[in-house]
Amino acid sequence: xxxxxxxxxxxxxxxxxxxxxxxxxxxxxxxxxxxxxxxxxxxxxxxxxxxxxxxxxxxxxxxxxxxxxxxxxxxxxxxxxxxxxxxxxxxxxxxxxxxxxxxxxxxxxxxxxxxxxxxxxxxxxxxxxxxxxxxxxxxxxxxxxxxxxxxxxxxxxxxxxxxxxxxxxxxxxxxxxxxxxxxxxxxxxxxxxxxxxxxxxxxxxxxxxxxxxxxxxxxxxxxxxxxxxxxxxxxxxxxxxxxxxxxxxxxxxxxxxxxxxxxxxxxxxxxxxxxxxxxxxxxxxxxxxxxxxxxxxxxxxxxxxxxxxxxxxxxxxxxxxxxxxxxxxxxxxxxxxxxxxxxxxxxxxxxxxxxxxxxxxxxxxxxxxxxxxxxxxxxxxxxxxxxxxxxxxxxxxxxxxxxxxxxxxxxxxxxxxxxxxxxxxxxxxxxxxxxxxxxxxxxxxxxxxxxxxxxxxxxxxxxxxxxxxxxxxxxxxxxxxxxxxxxxxxxxxxxxxxxxxxxxxxxxxxxxxxxxxxxxxxxxxxxxxxxxxxxxxxxxxxxxxxxxxxxxxxxxxxxxxxxxxxxxxxxxxxxxxxxxxxxxxxxxxxxxxxxxxxxxxxxxxxxxxxxxxxxxxxxxxxxxxxxxxxxxxxxxxxxxxxxxxxxxxxxxxxxxxxxxxxxxxxxxxxxxxxxxxxxxxxxxxxxxxxxxxxxxxxxxxxxxxxxxxxxxxxxxxxxxxxxxxxxxxxxxxxxxxxxxxxxxxxxxxxxxxxxxxxxxxxxxxxxxxxxxxxxxxxxxxxxxxxxxxxxxxxxxxxxxxxxxxxxxxxxxxxxxxxxx
Amino acid sequence: xxxxxxxxxxxxxxxxxxxxxxxxxxxxxxxxxxxxxxxxxxxxxxxxxxxxxxxxxxxxxxxxxxxxxxxxxxxxxxxxxxxxxxxxxxxxxxxxxxxxxxxxxxxxxxxxxxxxxxxxxxxxxxxxxxxx
Numbered sequence: 001x002x003x004x005x006x007x008x009x010x011x012x013x014x015x016x017x018x019x020x021x022x023x024x025x026x027x028x029x030x031x032x033x034x035x036x037x038x039x040x041x042x043x044x045x046x047x048x049x050x051x052x053x054x055x056x057x058x059x060x061x062x063x064x065x066x067x068x069x070x071x072x073x074x075x076x077x078x079x080x081x082x083x084x085x086x087x088x089x090x091x092x093x094x095x096x097x098x099x100x101x102x103x104x105x106x107x108x109x110x111x112x113x114x115x116x117x118x119x120x121x122x123x124x125x126x127x128x129x130x131x132x133x134x135x136x137x138x139x140x141x142x143x144x145x146x147x148x149x150x151x152x153x154x155x156x157x158x159x160x161x162x163x164x165x166x167x168x169x170x171x172x173x174x175x176x177x178x179x180x181x182x183x184x185x186x187x188x189x190x191x192x193x194x195x196x197x198x199x200x201x202x203x204x205x206x207x208x209x210x211x212x213x214x215x216x217x218x219x220x221x222x223x224x225x226x227x228x229x230x231x232x233x234x235x236x237x238x239x240x241x242x243x244x245x246x247x248x249x250x251x252x253x254x255x256x257x258x259x260x261x262x263x264x265x266x267x268x269x270x271x272x273x274x275x276x277x278x279x280x281x282x283x284x285x286x287x288x289x290x291x292x293x294x295x296x297x298x299x300x301x302x303x304x305x306x307x308x309x310x311x312x313x314x315x316x317x318x319x320x321x322x323x324x325x326x327x328x329x330x331x332x333x334x335x336x337x338x339x340x341x342x343x344x345x346x347x348x349x350x351x352x353x354x355x356x357x358x359x360x361x362x363x364x365x366x367x368x369x370x371x372x373x374x375x376x377x378x379x380x381x382x383x384x385x386x387x388x389x390x391x392x393x394x395x396x397x398x399x400x401x402x403x404x405x406x407x408x409x410x411x412x413x414x415x416x417x418x419x420x421x422x423x424x425x426x427x428x429x430x431x432x433x434x435x436x437x438x439x440x441x442x443x444x445x446x447x448x449x450x451x452x453x454x455x456x457x458x459x460x461x462x463x464x465x466x467x468x469x470x471x472x473x474x475x476x477x478x479x480x481x482x483x484x485x486x487x488x489x490x491x492x493x494x495x496x497x498x499x500x501x502x503x504x505x506x507x508x509x510x511x512x513x514x515x516x517x518x519x520x521x522x523x524x525x526x527x528x529x530x531x532x533x534x535x536x537x538x539x540x541x542x543x544x545x546x547x548x549x550x551x552x553x554x555x556x557x558x559x560x561x562x563x564x565x566x567x568x569x570x571x572x573x574x575x576x577x578x579x580x581x582x583x584x585x586x587x588x589x590x591x592x593x594x595x596x597x598x599x600x601x602x603x604x605x606x607x608x609x610x611x612x613x614x615x616x617x618x619x620x621x622x623x624x625x626x627x628x629x630x631x632x633x634x635x636x637x638x639x640x641x642x643x644x645x646x647x648x649x650x651x652x653x654x655x656x657x658x659x660x661x662x663x664x665x666x667x668x669x670x671x672x673x674x675x676x677x678x679x680x681x682x683x684x685x686x687x688x689x690x691x692x693x694x695x696x697x698x699x700x701x702x703x704x705x706x707x708x709x710x711x712x713x714x715x716x717x718x719x720x721x722x723x724x725x726x727x728x729x730x731x732x733x734x735x736x737x738x739x740x741x742x743x744x745x746x747x748x749x750x751x752x753x754x755x756x757x758x759x760x761x762x763x764x765x766x767x768x769x770x771x772x773x774x775x776x777x778x779x780x781x782x783x784x785x786x787x788x789x790x791x792x793x794x795x796x797x798x799x800x801x802x803x804x805x806x807x808x809x810x811x812x813x814x815x816x817x818x819x820x
Numbered sequence: 821x822x823x824x825x826x827x828x829x830x831x832x833x834x835x836x837x838x839x840x841x842x843x844x845x846x847x848x849x850x851x852x853x854x855x856x857x858x859x860x861x862x863x864x865x866x867x868x869x870x871x872x873x874x875x876x877x878x879x880x881x882x883x884x885x886x887x888x889x890x891x892x893x894x895x896x897x898x899x900x901x902x903x904x905x906x907x908x909x910x911x912x913x914x915x916x917x918x919x920x921x922x923x924x925x926x927x928x929x930x931x932x933x934x935x936x937x938x939x940x941x942x943x944x945x946x947x948x949x950x951x952x
Contacts, residue, residue, distance in 0.1 A: 008941045015938035019931040023856065026928065032908050033920075037852040037928070040921040042886035044850040046906075047921070050890055050899035174850060178899075182906060729905025781905070782898035 034182040044174035046181045053782040056814045064168075065092055065161040066820040072097065073804055076812030078777030078785040080325040081804035090329035091155045091343040093818055095162025095190070098323060101778050101785075102340035103166065104177040105319050105724055106198070107187045109341050113137040113197035113204075115396060120185050122399040128281055133394045134408050134415045136431050137204065141196030143433040148192070152437045156192035159343035163190035177779065179725060198341035199437070201283075203430040205315075207364045207462035209286045210277045211544045214649055215492050216270035220262050221647040228259035230674070231657050233492070234533050235542040236664040239549035240556040241532050242465075242477055242523055243513040250511070250536035260490055269369060269421030270494055271648065276418065283315060290547065290746040290754065291358035292574065293465065294524035294555055297517060298473030302564035303765025308469035309570040310347060310356020311756040313746045317724040318732060318786065320775035322758050327444075328804050334444045335769065335801055337758050344440040347758060348801075349769060352447040353470045354762040358525045360463035360479040360513075361547065363540035364429035366486070368413040368497035369422040380423070382412050383499035389416065413497055424494060427503050429482045434460035449476050449516055456480035457509050465513075465525035471764045477523040478514035479530050483507035483539055492541045507537045522559040526744070528552035543657035550742035554580040567763040567770070574759050575796035576744040581659070582626045583614040585666055589629065592686045593693060602697050605708050616740045616747075618714035625711065627740060628700055632692035634658055640677035713738065720751040721774055721790065723781075730781045732790060745796075761798065770798035832870060835862065836877045843882030843925070855879045855925055859932020868937035872930055879929025884922050 024030075026037035039045050056074050070093045073081040080097050084090035098106060111117050115133035117125035132138075148156065167187055170176045180186060219227045262270070277285055290313035301307050314321055322337035327345060336348015347356045371381040379386040389409040396404040409416040411425040418424040435458050442455035443466075452468050456478055463481025468474075484491075489501035513530035515523055527547035531539070540546060557580070558573050559565070586609055593606050605625055612622035634651070638658055642651055651658065665672040670685035677683070704711045714736030723730035734751040741748030746755050760771040774793040778785035792799065807813055839858045846854025859875035866874070890896055900914030909916040 005945060008938070008945055012938040012942045015931070015934040019856070019935040022927050022931040023853075026853070026856075026924065034907075036920065036924045038850075040883075040917065040924050041847055041850065041852045042883055042890055042921060043848045045852075046903055046917075047887065047890055047896065047899055049902060050894040050896050053898055054894050178903070178906070727906050729908070729910035730902065781902035 029184065035184050038184070039182050046178035048174055048181075049178040049780050049782045052175060052177075052780050053778075053784070055784070056816070058815050060817045060819065061096075061169075063092065063096055063162065063165040063818050063820060065158070065165065066818060070818040072816040072818065073807045074814045074816065075802065075807050075810055077788060077799065079799075079802070079807070080323075080777070081802070081807045082325060082327055083804050084329045087329045087331040088154055088158045090327055090332060091158035092162035092165070094325065094327065094338070094343050095159035095164075096166045096818070097162075097325065098338070098340040099163040099166035099170075099190070102319060102323060103163075103170070103187060103779075104179040105779050106163070106190070106194075106341040107180075108724065109198045109201050110194040113141075113201045114194075115394065118399065118401075118404075119397040120183050120399060123401050126396065126398060126404060127279065128284065129396050130404075130406055131276075131280055131284065131417070133396070133406055134417050135204070135208070135426070135428070136408075136415050137197055137200035138193075139392065140431050140433055141193045141200055144196045144435065145193050147433055147435065149435060149438050151441060152435060153192070155343050155437065155441065156195055159195065160190045160192055195342050195437075198339060200430060202339065203462045204286075205283045206286055206359045207430060208284070208428055209363070209365045209545070210274060211363070211541070212365070212367050212491070212493050213270045213274040213277070214544065214653060215541070216262055216267060216494055217274060217649050218647065218654070219259055219493065220267035220270075221645050221649075222641070223645070224259040224261045226641075226645075230661050231541060231543070231654070233538070233541050235529055235546070235549065235660060237549065237660045238553070238667075239528055240524070240552045241513075241528065241530055242525055242552075243479075243515050243531050245532055245534060247531065247535050248511050250507075260493065262493070265421060266369060266494065269418065269424055270367075272420035273367070273418040273424055290527060290551070290741070290748065292524075292526045292551060292555060292744055292746075292756075293356040293358050293467040293477075294522065294559060294573075295467050295469040295475035295477070296559065296565050296570075297475045297521040298765075300521040300559075300565055301473075301763075301765055302566045303763050305471065305763060305765025305767075306469035306473045306475050307565060307567060307570055307764070308354045308356065308467060308475070308762040309574055309760065310358075310467060311574050311759040312347065312357060313755050314757040316719075316721045316753055316755055316757060316774055318721050318730065318775050318781075319724060319779040320757060320773050322773045323777060324771065324773070324801075326802075326804055326807075332441075332444050335803065336760065336771070337773065342437070344437060345444060346440060347760060349762055350444055350446070351471075353452060353468060354760075354764070354769075355443060355452070355466055355468050356760060357464040357466050359527055360465050360481055360525075360530065361527050361540060361545050362463050362479075362481070362483055363491060363538075363545050364461055364463065364482065364484060366413075366427040366484065366491055366503060367494035368411070368425050368427065368501070369494050370411055370413075370416070370425055370497040372423055380411050381498055387412065411497060412499075413502065425497060427484070429461040429463075429484060432460050432482060434458065434482075436460070448472075449474055452476070453478055453514070465530065467523060467525065469762060469764060473764070474517050475521075475523055476514070476516040477525060479512055479525075481512075483512060483537060485537065491538065507539075511537070520560070522556075524552060524555045524559060526551035526555055543660055544654060548581075548656045548660045548663075548742070550580040551744050551746065554578055554744055567761050567766070567768060570761045570763075571759075571770070571796065571798060573744055574756065574761070577616040577739045578614050578744075579616055579623075579626070579740060579742050580614075581630070581663060581742050582612075584663065585630070586612065586614065586626060588666060588685075589689050589693065592689045596690050596693075601701065601706065601708060602694070605697055608708060616713055616717075616738055616743055618712065618717075618736050618738045620713050621708055621711040623713035623740075624700060624704075624716050625696060625708070627713070627716070628696040629692055630659075632695040632699075633689060634662060636688045636692045636695070637662055637675060640680065641674070644678040716750060717747070718751040719747055719755065720753050722753050724779075732787060735794070737794075756793075759793070759798065760801075769801035771801050772798045832874060835866065835870075836874050836881065839874060839878035839929075840881040840885070843878055843929070844886060847882060847886055853928070855882060855928040856932040859929040859934075860936035863933035863936020863938070864940050868933070868941070871933040871937050875929035875933035876926050877929070879925035879927070880922055881925075883925025887918065887921055
């Protein structure tokens with residue numbers, strides 16, 4: 001056909017170009033397409049997610065490393081029940097289970113903490129990798145593994161073996177999760193250090209905070225006087241500490257001093273580091289916790305046994321952070337939820353005790369400005385002498401890029417994380433090697449409060465409020481963790497690194513916040529400051545370390561009612577949407593409007609607020625009015641100050657603190673000078689509330705139409721469950737949602753992506769255990785176990801937490817026999 | 821004049837089926853690039869005007885049949901939806917990964933055959949044109 005030789009050559013060149021292009025796309029992919037050949041191979045590529053999605057049946061599986069046969073019962077909803085004849089086999093089987101259903105999630109978690117994301121997603125993740133390697137999760141994990149007890153070593157080794165058994169099996173059978181195929185890499189073997197990294201990820205998310213930098217920038221712009229008044233150490237508003245004292249006296253009093261004024265150099269340095277941390281992905285910095293837990297003793301329980309409820313609030317992701325299972329072996333009989341990547345049940349119950357946790361929020365991050373000078377290159381001045389920074393080097397592989405070499409400097413305080421302006425290092429409790437796995441293993445074996453409390457003695461970070469209830473009717477709460485103390489200085493700001501302001505130790509274990517079988521018969525925590533104003537130790541500033549306290553106040557209000565409580569009451573309280581702040585402020589607003597000039601529509605809205613029960617229900621129009629009013633009230637009061645003082649911090653970042661102030665002033669100091677704008681006419685709380693109400697009415701009318709009855713909260717407020725890999729098409733929602741940031745059913749923001757990640761209610765009187773989390777057991781988006789629990793969770797329903805024998809006889813259960 | 825056409829059709833069909841079987845075997849064992857090599861082989865040994873459609877059809881058939889097999893065994897709806905979402909084609913729907921999969925098979929065969937035929941055409945340019 002092509003008789004001309006030149007045409008033949010041209011044809012060959014064209015053919016080779018086309019073939020080359022096709023093979024390139026097939027082997028390597030072109031964004032947004034993955035490597036098409038392996039990814040779309042119908043038999044071994046991403047399509048295998050269809051086979052994985054079918055569910056599980058009765059199987060016999062052969063796993064290397066098992067000592068004896070293990071039985072796993074899988075309920076119809078994927079809840080797993082592991083029954084092993086040795087503790088070693090239990091942890092091996094759990095490793096296999098986690099990897100079977102959550103391998104990509106586990107790999108993502110370890111890569112995030114180890115600074116190895118760039119290797120699979122490219123340079124977009126390089127900043128995050130650099131930061132993680134500087135911060136030091138990997139170094140801490142290596143130390144923790146080296147210092148592990150024999151029991152922990154056994155558990156971690158067995159768990160890793162189970163994960164690796166699954167990786168081998170999945171590779172052999174072409175069953176790796178689709179994301180590996182689509183991203184074009186294979187998981188490397190799991191190690192015990194990876195498990196410590198996953199724990200480190202959680203610690204960072206919950207307790208690594210930039211608050212001292214925020215305080216520094218506020219101090220520089222607002223001035224020391226206003227900053228100390230508006231962002232105090234002790235909360236300005238009424239709160240409900242669970243441990244009201246009396247407290248033991250401290251060896252040295254807490255260093256609560258007036259706010260110092262920052263130099264320009266300190267402020268510039270703080271701003272640079274603040275910007276750097278702000279640019280990191282969500283989850284790198286703790287952004288305020290929100291979790292609830294409480295317990296009710298026998299004397300207040302209708303069933304005659306203690307009640308316990310817990311709902312840790314976290315970023316809600318698909319797959320969820322939790323995997324539900326029971327673990328039975330000679331040494332352990334626990335039921336609850338585990339974090340994939342770790343072998344233990346973190347929240348749950350055993351045969352005698354139940355426990356849950358909330359973040360305790362005390363300050364565990366301290367920044368130090370190191371003293372350097374040109375005459376001492378590579379050194380810093382500390383405790384009267386010049387010291388050379390230690391250094392650690394890392395190579396960061398980058399997909400489609402050159403490997404980056406990173407050198408991390410370490411001072412006596414910790415890693416250097418900023419060298420723009422002043423050199424700043426960070427002391428972070430998450431860098432203290434701690435044997436948290438040992439602690440959780442011992443909790444799993446505890447049968448009374450003494451054993452529970454003894455186990456928690458070695459828990460360092462993140463500090464958690466561990467609630468407790470046992471089968472004998474006892475309850476307790478202990479805020480276990482490391483409470484760093486400094487000899488002097490202002491720990492809520494970056495401090496000089498010369499040695500005088502160093503962390504000297506922690507609050508003695510006997511003196512940390514705790515309570516056992518109180519006369520009130522109830523204990524509760526919701527990230528509020530656990531102790532009253534006369535607690536003799538510094539544990540953090542009022543807000544942005546601690547929660548404003550509205551959820552805690554509401555929980556305390558309900559639990560303190562003079563009646564016997566049931567498990568159903570516990571469930572109702574976990575989904576309670578009564579806004580405590582609204583219940584305080586709305587009557588004052590209605591009163592302020594009574595003598596104001598209102599239009600017909602505004603009169604209607606005032607009536608609506610008068611009759612409102614303060615619940616943030618989806619169909620409540622009053623809820624929309626309240627929330628819009630409160631935002632406008634905050635703006636009315638603080639925006640003029642922000643503008644006048646040139647504050648660079650986004651008001652939303654400190655909105656909890658400002659809200660506490662506004663609440664306290666409205667309730668008890670309505671003539672506070674803050675209500676009068678700088679240079680403006682004198683104004684009171686009443687004036688500001690009226691203006692805010694008119695503004696709220698106007699904006700709602702403009703956005704939602706003239707009929708106030710149609711301004712339902714669900715039209716303004718939604719929730720979304722984010723896909724963990726940030727693939728929006730695999731997320732759930734946005735869907736209209738009840739609650740707000742201040743209600744026990746936490747749903748701050750809109751769309752809210754943070755909230756109750758697991759709800760558990762235990763009734764020791766009836767021996768009933770219930771739980772639910774949003775999402776499902778499988779990370780495979782094609783599986784019915786990806787989303788199957790969402791509707792149950794959304795509607796406030798629960799699933800029974802069965803034990804292994806109950807599960808084996810439940811409808812639709814499958815059984816796996818695991819043998820070597 | 822009819823006989824050669826009938827024979828050619830059968831021969832063509834036979835070639836397509838054999839090539840598709842080879843492609844299937846490769847794909848099942850993870851060697852997806854066998855589809856390309858099969859195309860190259862076809863291009864090298866039979867005329868380009870037959871090799872290119874035959875290899876295209878073989879690639880399409882192999883990948884399509886295996887996809888249909890997975891659909892019959894497990895149902896591909898949720899997987900197709902998920903893959904479309906992962907690739908950012910949520911709006912276009914699950915048809916995108918299905919079409920892409922079939923297209924990959926087809927194009928691997930086609931480009932392989934074209935490359936094979938063009939190479940042969942240059943290397944053996946002195947031979948009778950009737951063999952091409």
